[in-house]
Amino acid sequence: MATILSVSGSPSPTSRTARLLRHLDGRLTGQGHRVVPLDIRTLPADALLGADFGHPAIVAARRLFEEADGVVVGTPVYKAAYSGLLKSLLDLMPQYALEGKTVLPLATGGSTAHVLAIDYALRPVLSSMGAAHIVQGWFVLDKHITVAEDGVSVTVDPASREALEQVVDQFSVALGAGGAARLSAVAA
16 A cells, blocks of 8 residues: 655664554554654764764665655654654755655653644644645553563553554555545546
């Protein structure tokens, strides 16, 4: 169906945000999409902080954005905003890197006081980058994400899981509709 870039903006190698994204990647793959994960923390810090637009890793990340039909952007919330790591990467992408794409913003955090970070901090940036459609985002409390002993598998508390799955499914449907519209426009 669609190619989805799943971007984790967490700087932590033991991130609940990244693990939650990889869990949701499985759901999207099960719906027939091809999911490409991108953990920003694996990109060279010198390229991100030095704004090295020509660094091979940054060029490769830019290509992933270009090739994606949809983008899932996940971030922990720090000081009522998305992560600085995510900001560093988005600043190195072209102004309209999300043009024509469907985007799903997701955030994790320790308090419901940060719920509005998606709508007041992240959504405006995604919109300014030309996203064709930003579906309803979702915020998950850290305490609702349990990491299994294997360090990979996650369980989402039932209070959050149902709503989160609904948001992911709406994103999947929006991708299908967007892909059909793009194909119709090309055929015309």
